[in-house]
Amino acid sequence: MAVKKLGSQTVKFQNPPSIRSTYTIVGPKEGEGPLKQYFDLILEEDKWGQESYEKSEAKIQEEAIKGAISNGKLTNKDIDYILSGDLLNQIISSTYTARQFSIPYYGLYGACSTMTESLSLGAMLIDGGFAEHIVCATSSHFSSAERQFRFPLEYGSQRNFAAQWTVTGAGATILSSQGSGPYITYATTGKIVDMGIKDPSNMGGAMAPAAVDTLLTHFKDTGYSPSDYDYIFSGDLGKVGKAIVIDLMLNEGYDLSNKYTDCGVEIFDNDNQDTHAGGSGCGCAAAVFNGYIYKEIKKGNFGRILLMATGALHSTIINQQGESIPGIAHAVTIDLNKG
Amino acid sequence: MENMNKKDYQKYAEKNVPKPTYMKNIVLAFLVGGAICVVGQIINNWMSNSGFSEKAVSSGTSIILVFIGALLTGLGIYDKIGKIGGAGAAIPITGFSNAMVSPAMEFKTEGFIFGVASKMFIIAGPVLVYGVGSSIVVGILHLLLTKGR
Numbered sequence: 053m054a055v056k057k058l059g060s061q062t063v064k065f066q067n068p069p070s071i072r073s074t075y076t077i078v079g080p081k082e083g084e085g086p087l088k089q090y091f092d093l094i095l096e097e098d099k100w101g102q103e104s105y106e107k108s109e110a111k112i113q114e115e116a117i118k119g120a121i122s123n124g125k126l127t128n129k130d131i132d133y134i135l136s137g138d139l140l141n142q143i144i145s146s147t148y149t150a151r152q153f154s155i156p157y158y159g160l161y162g163a164c165s166t167m168t169e170s171l172s173l174g175a176m177l178i179d180g181g182f183a184e185h186i187v188c189a190t191s192s193h194f195s196s197a198e199r200q201f202r203f204p205l206e207y208g209s210q211r212n213f214a215a216q217w218t219v220t221g222a223g224a225t226i227l228s229s230q231g232s233g234p235y236i237t238y239a240t241t242g243k244i245v246d247m248g249i250k251d252p253s254n255m256g257g258a259m260a261p262a263a264v265d266t267l268l269t270h271f272k273d274t275g276y277s278p279s280d281y282d283y284i285f286s287g288d289l290g291k292v293g294k295a296i297v298i299d300l301m302l303n304e305g306y307d308l309s310n311k312y313t314d315c316g317v318e319i320f321d322n323d324n325q326d327t328h329a330g331g332s333g334c335g336c337a338a339a340v341f342n343g344y345i346y347k348e349i350k351k352g353n354f355g356r357i358l359l360m361a362t363g364a365l366h367s368t369i370i371n372q373q374g375e376s377i378p379g380i381a382h383a384v385t386i387d388l389n390k391g
Numbered sequence: 392m393e394n395m396n397k398k399d400y401q402k403y404a405e406k407n408v409p410k411p412t413y414m415k416n417i418v419l420a421f422l423v424g425g426a427i428c429v430v431g432q433i434i435n436n437w438m439s440n441s442g443f444s445e446k447a448v449s450s451g452t453s454i455i456l457v458f459i460g461a462l463l464t465g466l467g468i469y470d471k472i473g474k475i476g477g478a479g480a481a482i483p484i485t486g487f488s489n490a491m492v493s494p495a496m497e498f499k500t501e502g503f504i505f506g507v508a509s510k511m512f513i514i515a516g517p518v519l520v521y522g523v524g525s526s527i528v529v530g531i532l533h534l535l536l537t538k539g540r
Contacts, residue, residue, distance in 0.1 A: 106500075207473070257405075
């Protein structure tokens, strides 16, 4: 009997895990953006003394995890699991980070939805009584993502207006079975939604239907409506995807216009930082959640929020074979109180 | 979501994508591409006036432009020219040079064989294959139509 299951895709935690601490590291460009005051560490140089961007990304994730553990006044021995993922092939940033810790590790791939994928699974492990403290982490790096998915950095190309800018950064969250909150009270696991978008420069358009599907399911399963939330954040739909979500949700009878935004829209000043439709990448939702959102909840400025990271689960190979881009969105309710 | 069919959604999503600024792009491509060609012409005139043969002038001009394209790529300038000029920066031979040098620089971290040498062609490769390929087809057609005369 799945006693904690609610409706078709949601779980309600009986002992909601507490978010004990977080840590964020971002690159120089993100550090010039509107949320700069919320990040724990802003790099002056995005290679951070490493030989390659891949090694730099792994170091960023490693230091973010160390920072979160130390902010939570814990040691590595206290952590039961690391749940982490990133965008690179074989999730190397996470694996090579986990190599540095002697902690049991589950590698996750949810593309840019990984932050809420790891928070959902981490919360389930804790509520299930399988762990005391868990690290949930993700990272992305503009330069390692560009070379895997697009063009060399020095190649003179023009970017599409719907294109987004991969965030260089990482965020780590410590979930604990005991603590004073904020708490993760619900998790709605997304299903793959693919409306046939094939253009990899329009990720927002490809992922937006998955976001709408998860939002509708979440409201139906929990009985919550947008008015129960102080704010709703999607992960990295950017300007294009955000507009589609607002529009489609309105068609379904939900007006989100004054309490919904997208982490990708918030992390950069798109007009002055030339980031076109906004930020993207696992690091986008990770940095905005563990930096801005978490700190604002702690200050009491948000009482209950919905965080819904969104992922485009394609690869360049399958895309070149003519396949469309499957989208996914996982949502977690984060509440100052136990609900 | 269930009541929207895929075709309708694709059309709808397409409408939400901001349109490229065609006129601005065309003008900038003309100016940047034109400026590169003017530089080429200056080199060409200078070599002609310096007494080089016609053949040496045409290959010399290309070699110097390729060098300039490679140098500006290495200095981190050509990608900015490409961003402004679009096709105006990509079509001239300096753009070809940029397409070869930028992956060579980028993939140096994977070594000189599997990185630099093999990845050097990831952008320029198709241009080489179909450029050389189509010249062979045109050559054969020419041969057949003119019967070798």
